[in-house]
Amino acid sequence: MNYSRIALIALGATLTASLIAAPVDEKLVIDGELEMTTVAPSPEGHPLPEVRSGWHYRTETTRALEADSFENPGMLGVEQGEELWNTVEGTAGKSCASCHQDAAETMAGLGAVYPKWHEASGKPINIELQINACRVNNMGAEAYKFDKGGQKPLTAYIKHQSLGEPVKVSLEEGDMQAWWERGKELYYKRTGQLNLSCASCHEKNNGKYIRADHLSQGNVNGFPTYRLKQGNLISLHNRFRGCIRDTRAEYPAAFSDDLMALEVYTTWRGQGLSVETPAVRQ
Ligand code: HEC
Numbered sequence: 001m002n003y004s005r006i007a008l009i010a011l012g013a014t015l016t017a018s019l020i021a022a023p024v025d026e027k028l029v030i031d032g033e034l035e036m037t038t039v040a041p042s043p044e045g046h047p048l049p050e051v052r053s054g055w056h057y058r059t060e061t062t063r064a065l066e067a068d069s070f071e072n073p074g075m076l077g078v079e080q081g082e083e084l085w086n087t088v089e090g091t092a093g094k095s096c097a098s099c100h101q102d103a104a105e106t107m108a109g110l111g112a113v114y115p116k117w118h119e120a121s122g123k124p125i126n127i128e129l130q131i132n133a134c135r136v137n138n139m140g141a142e143a144y145k146f147d148k149g150g151q152k153p154l155t156a157y158i159k160h161q162s163l164g165e166p167v168k169v170s171l172e173e174g175d176m177q178a179w180w181e182r183g184k185e186l187y188y189k190r191t192g193q194l195n196l197s198c199a200s201c202h203e204k205n206n207g208k209y210i211r212a213d214h215l216s217q218g219n220v221n222g223f224p225t226y227r228l229k230q231g232n233l234i235s236l237h238n239r240f241r242g243c244i245r246d247t248r249a250e251y252p253a254a255f256s257d258d259l260m261a262l263e264v265y266t267t268w269r270g271q272g273l274s275v276e277t278p279a280v281r282q
């Protein structure tokens, strides 16, 4: 018996021998004021009866951290992002605020409708890439490298301006539908020595425990999320790569066409959920 076969059986045993627990049936209200949509009707063609935020699958302590913006450790990243927003960089002598002024107004709602079609590059664009486009084309500054510089905090700051807004990805623009198809294919494709797809864990085994971790639907509405395990904000493409690595497969580069397609498809799978950035996860 080869290694992958043993590993697969071991994983199967972990999943089947484990408990199945219903995700908690509670409401997430931020600071006792902003009621979040954490369960939403599935968009047409969705395989699950309803979409559910990963918040429901976390422990009481973790859920409480997200409900209180003073306790949420991800809010430090958002504050860093605000500083970066106002910092002059690059040869044009401008900050983000020089052109976009008050993010609470100009960025409101934007985080809920990304990724979106970007005509100029003929591809979908996400917030991280849009930040880089502005840095290079409008500020004369260098693009942030993946997960470096201010990429995570600035992305978190921009997405946080849409806190509570329902995620909505527009598949009608440009070739978005084709990118959705490509993302879907990747989502169901079994890879790695463990021969698992995203769907193996987040669709078929959703609600079960794997190595003491309660498997959610793998929704993306809280990114960048604060992970207690890492003590840091974690970007979406980092999470994708981590999940792919766990199947012992080679993982694609951040912002590669494969991961952009997955971002389009997984964002659609969580459509209707509130933007939770920065969500708190284990
Ligand atoms: C010199 C002016 C200028 C500066 C400085 C600038 N931008 Fe932009 N930004 C634009 C323009 C013009 C657009 C719309 C066209 C485009 O996509 O380039 C835009 C678009 C955007 C969008 C997309 C808006 C939408 O409707 O989807 C975001 C997000 C954004 N900028 C963020 C930033 C951030 C973050 C910074 C600082 C790192 C920044 N911008 C710096 C001019 C600027």
Ligand code: HEC
Pocket (backbone or CB within 6 Å): 053, 054, 055, 057, 187, 196, 197, 198, 199, 200, 201, 202, 210, 213, 214, 215, 216, 217, 218, 219, 220, 222, 225, 239, 240, 243, 244, 246, 247, 262, 266, 279, 281
């Ligand atoms: C071996 C099982 C496994 C596979 C395969 C897997 N994941 Fe995950 N994933 C996890 C676990 C465990 C977590 C953390 C608990 C949770 O939220 O499910 C997680 C979390 C996530 C999250 C964060 C959810 C949140 O609420 O913050 C996303 C997004 C995600 N996965 C996407 C994917 C995608 C896309 C794929 C396929 C490329 C994939 N996962 C494949 C096990 C897996």
